[in-house]
Amino acid sequence: MxxxxxxxxxxxxxxxxxxxxxxxxxxxxxxxxxxxxxxxxxxxxxxxxxSEPKLSIVNCVDDVESVMYTFRKFAGGDKTWNVRYTPSKSIFKCSCKMFETIGIPVLPFI
Incomplete structure (x- = not known):
């Protein structure tokens, strides 16, 4: 202890x-x-x-409150990740949920 x-x-x-x-x-x-x-x-x-430079943006959808980015590894592959950015709350949320899984608290980026 x-x-x-x-x-x-x-x-x-x-x-x-x-x-x-x-x-x-x-x-x-x-x-x-x-x-x-x-x-x-x-x-x-x-x-x-x-590891961010290894990804490329495949799609970007902008709605009223947030922007949804779809990423794929630069060299190809079928796996994609979706990241939603909400500017009004300064929050990023990823579909991989890695931060939640490995115990890193998701804090707003200011």
């Missing part, structure tokens, strides 16, 4: 005192993730941000 507390304190200390080097072309999204997540969780989010 004390090891868990120590790890939590170290994560808190690192979040307050260290700032990661921003390395992707999505600087605003990466910066926001670095500010709201612990370093360990940010590392997992950063891996997803880095």
């Amino acid at each position: 004390s090891r868990l507390r120590n790890n939590e304190l170290k994560d808190d200390f690192d979040c307050i005192n260290e700032h990661p080097v921003l390395v992707t072309h999505l600087l605003q999204m990466e910066k926001h993730a670095a500010e709201v997540y612990t370093r360990n969780t940010f590392g997992r989010v950063l891996d997803e941000i880095k």
Whole structure:
């Protein structure tokens, strides 16, 4: 139990005192993730941000409240993912539900 507390304190200390080097072309999204997540969780989010160039937009449907993007891997394949962006709430929601599955809370991107 004390090891868990120590790890939590170290994560808190690192979040307050260290700032990661921003390395992707999505600087605003990466910066926001670095500010709201612990370093360990940010590392997992950063891996997803880095894999973004491997995707291409196949379709885009714009309605009154949101925009639905359909993505596919750049090299092809049949699998697609749908991402809904709601600007009024600044929320992204993906059909893969990866954030919910691996325990990363989905926070609005500001």
